Amino acid sequence: xxxxxxxxxxxxxxxxxxxPGQAAPTLDIPAFSLDAGQSLFLYGPSGCGKSTFLAALAGxxxxxxxxxxxxxxxxxxxxxxxxxxxxxxxxxxxxxxxNLVPWLGARDNVLLPCRYSARRKASAGPDPKAxxxxxxxxxxxxxxxxxxxxxRTLSVGxxxxxxxxxALIGAPEVILADEPTSALDxxxxxxxxxxxxxxxESAGAALLFVSHDRxxxxxxxxxxxxxxxxxxxx
Amino acid sequence: xxxxAFGSLWNRRFLAALTILSIAxxxxxxLGVERLRNEARNGFANSASxxxxxxxxxxxxxxxxxxxxxxxxxxxxxxxxxTYQTVEALDQVGWAVPMQMxxxxxxxxxIGTERSYFDHFRHSGGQMLEFAEGRPFGAGESEEAVIGADxxxxxxxxxxxxxxxxxxxxxxxxxxHDEAPFEISGILARTGTATDKMVFVSLAGFDEIxxxxxxPEADPFAAESIAAAPDAPAQxxxxxxxxxxxxxxxxxxxxxxxxxxxxxxxxHADESHGEDDHDHADDAHGDDQEDPHxxxxxxxxxxxxxxxxxxxxxxxxxxxxxxxxxTDPVSAVIPAVALAELWSxxxxxxxxxxxxxxxxxxxxxxxxxxxxxxxxxxxRREFAILRSVGATPGSITGMIVTEAALxxxxxxxxxxxxxxxxxxxxxxxLSARFGLSLPLWIDVPQDLGILLGLFAAGLVAALIPAARxxxxxxxxxxxxxx
Numbered sequence: 157x158x159x160x161x162x163x164x165x166x167x168x169x170x171x172x173x174x175x176p177g178q179a180a181p182t183l184d185i186p187a188f189s190l191d192a193g194q195s196l197f198l199y200g201p202s203g204c205g206k207s208t209f210l211a212a213l214a215g216x217x218x219x220x221x222x223x224x225x226x227x228x229x230x231x232x233x234x235x236x237x238x239x240x241x242x243x244x245x246x247x248x249x250x251x252x253x254x255n256l257v258p259w260l261g262a263r264d265n266v267l268l269p270c271r272y273s274a275r276r277k278a279s280a281g282p283d284p285k286a287x288x289x290x291x292x293x294x295x296x297x298x299x300x301x302x303x304x305x306x307x308r309t310l311s312v313g314x315x316x317x318x319x320x321x322x323a324l325i326g327a328p329e330v331i332l333a334d335e336p337t338s339a340l341d342x343x344x345x346x347x348x349x350x351x352x353x354x355x356x357e358s359a360g361a362a363l364l365f366v367s368h369d370r371x372x373x374x375x376x377x378x379x380x381x382x383x384x385x386x387x388x389x390x
Numbered sequence: 391x392x393x394x395a396f397g398s399l400w401n402r403r404f405l406a407a408l409t410i411l412s413i414a415x416x417x418x419x420x421l422g423v424e425r426l427r428n429e430a431r432n433g434f435a436n437s438a439s440x441x442x443x444x445x446x447x448x449x450x451x452x453x454x455x456x457x458x459x460x461x462x463x464x465x466x467x468x469x470x471x472x473t474y475q476t477v478e479a480l481d482q483v484g485w486a487v488p489m490q491m492x493x494x495x496x497x498x499x500x501i502g503t504e505r506s507y508f509d510h511f512r513h514s515g516g517q518m519l520e521f522a523e524g525r526p527f528g529a530g531e532s533e534e535a536v537i538g539a540d541x542x543x544x545x546x547x548x549x550x551x552x553x554x555x556x557x558x559x560x561x562x563x564x565x566x567h568d569e570a571p572f573e574i575s576g577i578l579a580r581t582g583t584a585t586d587k588m589v590f591v592s593l594a595g596f597d598e599i600x601x602x603x604x605x606p607e608a609d610p611f612a613a614e615s616i617a618a619a620p621d622a623p624a625q626x627x628x629x630x631x632x633x634x635x636x637x638x639x640x641x642x643x644x645x646x647x648x649x650x651x652x653x654x655x656x657x658h659a660d661e662s663h664g665e666d667d668h669d670h671a672d673d674a675h676g677d678d679q680e681d682p683h684x685x686x687x688x689x690x691x692x693x694x695x696x697x698x699x700x701x702x703x704x705x706x707x708x709x710x711x712x713x714x715x716x717t718d719p720v721s722a723v724i725p726a727v728a729l730a731e732l733w734s735x736x737x738x739x740x741x742x743x744x745x746x747x748x749x750x751x752x753x754x755x756x757x758x759x760x761x762x763x764x765x766x767x768x769x770r771r772e773f774a775i776l777r778s779v780g781a782t783p784g785s786i787t788g789m790i791v792t793e794a795a796l797x798x799x800x801x802x803x804x805x806x807x808x809x810x811x812x813x814x815x816x817x818x819x820l821s822a823r824f825g826l827s828l829p830l831w832i833d834v835p836q837d838l839g840i841l842l843g844l845f846a847a848g849l850v851a852a853l854i855p856a857a858r859x860x861x862x863x864x865x866x867x868x869x870x871x872x
Binding site for chain 2: 214216236237240241243244245249251254255256257258259260264268269271272273322
């Protein structure tokens with residue numbers, strides 16, 4: 157559980173998953189691991205199973221075979237509700253678009269993980285609201301009016317930064333980002349990735365960044381071709 | 391979860407408000423009907439609690455009850471003084487008070503009766519009438535009146551004020567009895583029953599209203615008395631009329647009941663007459679009633695007799711005996727039985743209203759299900775986001791149920807407020823028209839039961855969209871489908 161241990165933040169082995177009704181497995185990953193504090197760029201074309209892989213890591217999907225460990229916890233031995241708990245406690249997620257509950261304010265969106273995880277709430281410090289505001293400020297959203305405005309009134313770029321703050325709050329060990337920059341323009345993309353990496357690094361979190369856009373590759377510690385990783389993919 | 395559910399509803403506040411409104415309407419309707427029904431029943435039952443039997447000219451028992459105890463409508467022609475004396479003399483009868491009706495004071499019924507009415511009448515489960523101010527009208531005098539609390543309040547009357555009565559029951563009368571003014575001698579304490587809306591005068595006073603004029607044709611008993619003997623003194627007319635009735639009744643009686651038993655009974659009743667009088671005089675003496683039993687004034691016609699029994703177990707026998715009375719054809723009405731009859735008539739309307747109330751409740755809940763279900767599709771994104779930050783399908787389902795609970799609670803509170811507002815508006819009318827005053831807020835466990843039932847039903851109904859959400863969130867996982 158402790159992130160000072162030498163064990164990787166994410167490790168998977170012998171992972172196989174077949175969508176019902178399909179002959180070939182979508183996932184067939186013999187081994188994968190990512191250390192704490194590291195950032196990995198995972199690339200591959202759309203529809204190659206990247207999102208399915210993230211869903212499996214996030215514990216939403218229960219792969220029939222294989223073993224996944226998040227911060228040292230073996231997901232495969234857990235039931236659905238317990239996997240949800242592990243996700244709440246240890247994983248921050250960022251999606252392509254529509255990351256925010258549209259009618260909640262930016263700050264309340266950032267604080268969402270604290271509603272579902274006592275651990276994240278405790279890690280967010282004595283005043284989670286202040287932590288949220290600090291994260292928002294670090295991500296360039298220090299206008300107090302933004303904190304309370306409903307998320308739907310924010311620009312896409314602002315929304316993605318709020319999503320990043322939400323993924324980071326309460327210092328989860330793992331950040332999973334699924335094409336979070338695809339709706340942003342070129343300048344915004346780089347700015348966003350730089351901010352996200354810096355925050356993840358200072359929190360000691362492992363960042364797994366999935367995209368089809370290889371131009372982003374140089375911004376990460378390492379990169380990996382998903383199709384090479386996913387040996388069983390058709 | 392509560393905050394999220396509330397926020398989510400607030401985000402859809404227009405739809406939520408409509409849903410709450412429809413639930414509120416059903417709550418107000420159901421509770422309102424229930425309350426009206428209870429109050430009406432209590433009010434009516436309270437109005438007649440001391441009276442064992444009401445003797446009136448033969449007729450429909452509900453009509454007799456309404457005309458006498460509630461001063462609404464009228465009884466048939468009238469009873470002779472002989473009938474009163476016969477009834478009063480019956481062995482089983484503890485007390486009997488003659489009643490005259492048919493006049494009004496500015497829309498409030500005027501009752502002619504004897505002083506003993508105030509001793510015998512009971513309301514609200516056995517309470518005596520009490521005087522807030524003053525005293526009963528004088529026994530022999532005809533110019534005094536006792537008024538109910540509502541009458542006093544409505545017109546601001548006090549002791550010593552002089553009032554004038556009108557003939558008939560209508561609110562507006564062109565036939566004012568200016569020649570027979572009454573001075574108010576007493577004001578009754580509020581009872582919450584029909585008594586509050588009545589004006590009581592002595593029998594002599596009541597007759598005084600009619601004494602010096604030719605009554606219109608529309609007045610049944612006055613017309614009859616005129617027809618019988620226009621110029622004769624009251625008592626003579628009475629006697630003649632009674633005799634005639636007697637003969638008729640006797641005839642019918644002999645034909646139908648040839649056996650000797652009835653005759654024996656009759657004889658017994660006659661025998662007891664003297665005894666009864668004696669008893670009464672004794673009683674009255676003990677009560678320090680100033681004018682015990684000699685009726686100062688014997689009117690031509692009375693409209694009804696309130697009867698109290700010595701032993702209430704004899705009520706059915708007496709009722710039968712009274713219907714065979716020789717003086718007048720009468721009905722002897724047991725108030726409770728007549729009330730039951732009345733409720734069986736109004737019951738259909740009550741049930742219709744209640745069914746309507748529950749139908750509105752059903753519609754409100756269907757509206758809620760529709761609202762919750764219709765927004766599920768557009769909220770899939772929201773659910774996926776919540777799942778990504780750790781919400782379990784169970785907690786998202788719980789959120790939907792919480793939303794339903796909030797809607798129901800909001801609807802119930804709004805319904806209570808609506809009902810309180812409607813009651814506050816309607817109370818003056820209800821009070822003036824029917825003597826009912828409804829409580830503004832929930833006051834009986836029964837209301838609470840209904841509200842809890844509605845709330846539970848709403849939660850059960852919410853399980854339909856909740857089950858969909860559960861399956862949806864399980865299937866969707868984190869993928870956002872739009």
